Amino acid sequence: MAILAVHDLSKGYKNHQVLEKISLTIDAPGIWALVGPNGVGKTTFLNVITNILPATSGTVELVGKTNKDSSVFKEVAFLQDNTVLFDYLSGYDHLKYICDVQKIHKKRIKEVTEYVGMESYLKKTVGNYSLGMKQHLLLAMALINEPKLLLLDEPLNGLDPTSAILMRGILLELAEKGATILLSSHNLSEIDRVTKQILFLKDGKLTEVDMNNYENTYYEFVLSNHELAHRMLTEHGYDVEFASERIRIQLGNEQLDMVIELIKGKGIRILDIQKEITGSEKLYKEIFSEASS
Numbered sequence: 001m002a003i004l005a006v007h008d009l010s011k012g013y014k015n016h017q018v019l020e021k022i023s024l025t026i027d028a029p030g031i032w033a034l035v036g037p038n039g040v041g042k043t044t045f046l047n048v049i050t051n052i053l054p055a056t057s058g059t060v061e062l063v064g065k066t067n068k069d070s071s072v073f074k075e076v077a078f079l080q081d082n083t084v085l086f087d088y089l090s091g092y093d094h095l096k097y098i099c100d101v102q103k104i105h106k107k108r109i110k111e112v113t114e115y116v117g118m119e120s121y122l123k124k125t126v127g128n129y130s131l132g133m134k135q136h137l138l139l140a141m142a143l144i145n146e147p148k149l150l151l152l153d154e155p156l157n158g159l160d161p162t163s164a165i166l167m168r169g170i171l172l173e174l175a176e177k178g179a180t181i182l183l184s185s186h187n188l189s190e191i192d193r194v195t196k197q198i199l200f201l202k203d204g205k206l207t208e209v210d211m212n213n214y215e216n217t218y219y220e221f222v223l224s225n226h227e228l229a230h231r232m233l234t235e236h237g238y239d240v241e242f243a244s245e246r247i248r249i250q251l252g253n254e255q256l257d258m259v260i261e262l263i264k265g266k267g268i269r270i271l272d273i274q275k276e277i278t279g280s281e282k283l284y285k286e287i288f289s290e291a292s293s
């Protein structure tokens, strides 16, 4: 049974086609990131998956059942943007409402609010919440039914670094415990920290990429003599670039020791070495360069 199975899914608004015959199957725990520029259709995709918006054509199964069967939401949660919150209700009221409707034991309110760290403002009305506090409440609402499939639209929106780190820890822990998570985000460095599985949305189509196949590791060396090191390493067949006051080489971990030996062998002092792994940002720029130009 696939956790998420999308077949030939299309969606348009009037004359504007946003999703074109998208198919996608996810049948394992883990985290998948949905990535693309503003207005490309990420929210539309998540809304259609969850049947908040009707598809123009195609089918969606969530945890083995059609998305038209509302009982799937006992096992599936969707974190939408904060416009779904009511300013005049407290965080507690929102969570209690979900417990009442889904017949979830009230003890989950205490558990989940401790887990996301929002006990101190649980009883305040949402109209007095900051953006980050609203995001914590939305996360608590999404987690209260201990979902197998968690769909998150921009979960990092408005989070300060401490909250973003907390969110990252929560997502990794949930995936580790067996949840499947699909999240949309513009924060590529944060995405690189939680997953290698990226779904790029462009021109209505999804492309699934395993970032393990795209990452490159570069080492930057600050040396006592860059010209000499550049010449010598080039002669040894390495592809060496000059960066400002340093040289930059793409290397596997196993080649690093050899390069250090060669540099030291020429009597050149190594003042600093920095490792840099290129992540999804580089690929994003390649895929969307036409769109952003």
Ligand SMILES: Nc1ncnc2c1ncn2[C@@H]1O[C@H](COP(=O)(O)OP(=O)(O)OP(=O)(O)O)[C@@H](O)[C@H]1O
Residues within 6 Å of the ligand: 013, 016, 018, 036, 037, 038, 039, 040, 041, 042, 043, 044, 045
């Ligand atoms: N209700 C609607 N009626 C008409 N067009 C819409 C509607 N909702 C979205 N659109 C259009 O559909 C396209 C996709 O919008 P969507 O909100 O899904 O993109 P997104 O990738 O989530 O964007 P962002 O990253 O800015 O949140 C946009 O061009 C948007 O203007």
